[in-house]
Structure formats: C-alpha cells, structure tokens
Amino acid sequence: QKEVEQNSGPLSVPEGAIASLNCTYSDRGSQSFFWYRQYSGKSPELIMFIYSNGDKEDGRFTAQLNKASQYVSLLIRDSQPSDSATYLCAVKLEGGTPLVFGKGTRLSVIA
Amino acid sequence: DAGVTQSPTHLIKTRGQHVTLRCSPISGHKSVSWYQQVLGQGPQFIFQYYEKEERGRGNFPDRFSARQFPNYSSELNVNALLLGDSALYLCASSLGTPQPQHFGDGTRLSIL
Numbered sequence: 001q002k003e004v005e006q007n008s009g010p011l012s013v014p015e016g017a018i019a020s021l022n023c024t025y026s027d028r029g030s031q032s033f034f035w036y037r038q039y040s041g042k043s044p045e046l047i048m049f050i051y052s053n054g055d056k057e058d059g060r061f062t063a064q065l066n067k068a069s070q071y072v073s074l075l076i077r078d079s080q081p082s083d084s085a086t087y088l089c090a091v092k093l094e095g096g097t098p099l100v101f102g103k104g105t106r107l108s109v110i111a
Numbered sequence: 112d113a114g115v116t117q118s119p120t121h122l123i124k125t126r127g128q129h130v131t132l133r134c135s136p137i138s139g140h141k142s143v144s145w146y147q148q149v150l151g152q153g154p155q156f157i158f159q160y161y162e163k164e165e166r167g168r169g170n171f172p173d174r175f176s177a178r179q180f181p182n183y184s185s186e187l188n189v190n191a192l193l194l195g196d197s198a199l200y201l202c203a204s205s206l207g208t209p210q211p212q213h214f215g216d217g218t219r220l221s222i223l
Binding site for chain 2: 103
C-alpha cells in the first residue's frame with residue numbers, strides 16, 4: 001500500500017524564521033512530488049513540485065528531494081503569518097497515476 | 112484565466128438520496144480527477160479521466176460514478192448517500208496525466 005507520512009503538527013515558528021516541513025513516502029517507484037498549501041475551509045493550492053533529486057527554489061520556498069532516503073521536504077524562508085496553513089505532501093508513482101496525499105502538517109507562524 | 116470551477120459550493124442531502132457534482136477544468140486542460148477530503152485527512156483519490164476515458168479509480172464503492180464530457184467538464188455522481196459521504200469533494204485538472212494538478216474550490220457535501 002502506498003503511504004505518504006507527515007507530522008500532523010502543529011509546527012510553530014516565529015515570524016521571519018525558516019519553517020521546515022518533512023514528508024516520507026513508502027513506494028520507491030515514486031517519481032513526482034508536490035507540495036500543496038491549504039488554508040482552513042479552502043481547497044489545496046499547488047505551491048511547488050519536484051521531479052529530480054536535489055533542491056528546487058521558487059521565491060521563499062525550497063523543495064528538497066532525496067529519493068534514496070524516500071524523503072521530500074519544503075523549506076519556507078522568512079516565514080510570514082500568512083503562511084499559516086496546512087501543508088500537504090503528495091506523491092505520484094508515474095505520469096498517469098493519481099496523487100497520493102499525506103494527512104498534512106499544520107504550520108503556525110507567530111507574529 | 113479562470114481556474115477550475117465546481118458547483119454547487121455547498122450541498123445538504125439526506126441519507127439514501129443521490130447527488131451530482133460538477134466540474135469545469137482550466138481551459139486547455141484535458142485531465143480531470145476527483146478527490147474526497149474528510150476533516151483532518153488528505154484528499155483521497157476517487158476517479159481520473161483523460162480525453163473522456165476513465166484512467167483510474169480509487170477504492171470507493173460502486174455508488175460512486177463519474178464521466179467526462181466532450182468539452183472536458185466532468186460530473187461525479189454518488190447514489191444511496193450515507194452519513195460517511197459527508198466531505199469536501201475536490202476536482203482537479205491538468206494539461207495531461209503527468210502534469211501538476213490544480214484544484215477547484217470544492218463542493219462541501221453534508222449528509223443528514
């Protein structure tokens with residue numbers, strides 16, 4: 001059974017700090033990795049995706065992938081109160097397969 | 112450009128009833144997927160359609176069905192509603208099946 005594991009949190013960080021969100025996955029054949037942000041009562045919003053080992057940066061967000069360790073992370077630099085949300089990690093086996101989501105990590109950025 | 116649009120936004124039904132949820136993908140997107148999200152959980156995959164053909168089905172009972180139309184919009188149908196069907200139903204579209212998926216605002220379904 002394909003599983004994606006995330007700490008449920010809450011993860012609390014002060015404003016301006018780096019928030020580090022982690023995700024592990026069980027299926028070694030996973031090829032595509034996604035981070036979605038979900039505000040309370042809203043739908044998931046795609047913020048990052050990564051396909052290759054290493055780091056991918058987009059503004060204040062950096063996704064990190066280590067396929068050997070089956071581990072993907074999301075770093076948020078200069079965290080803002082508006083970053084407070086649940087962050088969902090999602091994984092795909094190969095192109096046409098559906099997303100498998102973790103339960104999400106709730107992030108709270110304290111002003 | 113308009114994002115993924117879903118209707119209705121909210122819906123209240125009673126046990127045993129039937130419901131139809133609708134989704135219009137982002138213009139140019141040919142793949143539509145449906146997910147169910149209950150409180151405190153990540154979305155769970157229900158169906159995926161590409162070019163009007165079913166490309167995947169999650170672990171949901173036969174009470175759940177879907178289809179995709181020639182204009183790539185989609186419907187999710189649920190028969191014989193149970194209390195446990197209360198959830199946020201999300202539609203996501205993508206250019207093709209390998210591409211990142213973008214979600215609509217969802218339909219919040221409550222079963223009384």
